[in-house]
Amino acid sequence: MLRRLHRFDAVDSTNERAFADLAAGAAEHGDVYVARRQTRGRGTRGRAWVSPEGGLYLSVVLATEVLPGPGLWTMAGGLAVHDLARGAGVRAALDWPNDLVSAGGAKMAGVLAESRDLRPDRPPHVFVLGLGVNVMGSPGEVQGRPVSSLAQEGATLDLDGAEAALLLRLGERVTQAMEDPVGLHRAFFGVCLQAEREVEVEVGEHVVRGRWVGLEPRRGLALEMAGEGATGLRWISPAHVRALRASDAS
Numbered sequence: 001m002l003r004r005l006h007r008f009d010a011v012d013s014t015n016e017r018a019f020a021d022l023a024a025g026a027a028e029h030g031d032v033y034v035a036r037r038q039t040r041g042r043g044t045r046g047r048a049w050v051s052p053e054g055g056l057y058l059s060v061v062l063a064t065e066v067l068p069g070p071g072l073w074t075m076a077g078g079l080a081v082h083d084l085a086r087g088a089g090v091r092a093a094l095d096w097p098n099d100l101v102s103a104g105g106a107k108m109a110g111v112l113a114e115s116r117d118l119r120p121d122r123p124p125h126v127f128v129l130g131l132g133v134n135v136m137g138s139p140g141e142v143q144g145r146p147v148s149s150l151a152q153e154g155a156t157l158d159l160d161g162a163e164a165a166l167l168l169r170l171g172e173r174v175t176q177a178m179e180d181p182v183g184l185h186r187a188f189f190g191v192c193l194q195a196e197r198e199v200e201v202e203v204g205e206h207v208v209r210g211r212w213v214g215l216e217p218r219r220g221l222a223l224e225m226a227g228e229g230a231t232g233l234r235w236i237s238p239a240h241v242r243a244l245r246a247s248d249a250s
C-alpha cells in the first residue's frame with residue numbers, strides 16, 4: 001500500500017512536505033515522507049513537536065473515495081506505533097486519542113492526522129497522517145509531561161530498523177482501516193489506556209461519566225451509564241470527544 005518514499009535528513013515538517021507536494025499535484029495515496037530531524041515539527045492542538053536526531057518522523061498521504069470515519073487514521077497510526085513498540089519488546093499503551101505511552105506513563109510517540117479543504121461531498125478525501133516516534137534518546141520531559149523513548153524502555157532496535165518496522169506496520173494498519181474498520185476499532189480499544197475503565201468524556205460543554213466498554217466505527221464510543229437517572233449504553237462519536245480521561249484509580 002505504501003508507494004514512493006521521500007527521505008530527508010532535515011526538513012521543516014514531513015506533514016508540510018506532503019501537503020506541499022499535494023498542492024503541486026505531485027503526491028498520491030501511499031506516498032511517504034521520512035525525516036531524521038524536523039525544524040518545525042507540528043503536534044496536535046497547535047503545539048510544536050520537538051524533533052531532534054534520534055527520533056523518527058514520518059508522514060503518509062491517504063486519499064480515499066469513501067470518507068473515513070472520525071478518528072480512523074489517527075487510530076491506524078496509533079496502532080502502527082503501538083505495533084512497533086510491542087515488536088521491539090516494549091510494553092506500551094495508547095492514551096486516547098493519539099499518544100503512545102510507556103508502562104510508566106511517559107510519552108514515546110504521537111500521531112497527527114491532518115486534512116485541508118476537506119469536502120465530504122467531493123472525493124477523493126485526502127489526509128496526511130504523521131507519526132513522531134522517540135526511538136533513541138529523549139529529553140525526559142516536554143511541557144511538564146514525562147517523555148521517554150523506545151530505547152529508554154528497553155528496545156534494542158536502531159533508527160533504520162525502527163523505520164523499516166514502522167513502514168511495515170503502518171501499511172498493515174492502513175489496509176486494515178480500509179478493509180476491516182470494525183477490527184481496527186476493536187484493536188485500538190484493546191490497547192487503549194482508558195478502555196474498560198470509569199471515564200470522564202468532554203463532549204462540547206458537557207462532561208459525560210460512565211464506564212467505557214466498546215468502540216465501533218458507526219456508533220463510536222460505548223459508555224455504560226449508571227445512576228443519576230441515566231442507565232444503559234450511551235454512544236458518543238469520536239468527532240464530538242474533546243477529551244477523555246480515566247476517573248478511577250489505575
Ligand code: BTN
Pocket residue numbers: 012013014015016038040041042043044047049056057058059098099109110111112129130131132133
Ligand atoms: C502529538 O502532538 O502527539 C502529535 C505529534 C505528531 C508528530 C509527527 S512527526 C511527523 C509528522 N510531521 C509533523 O510535523 N508532525 C507529525
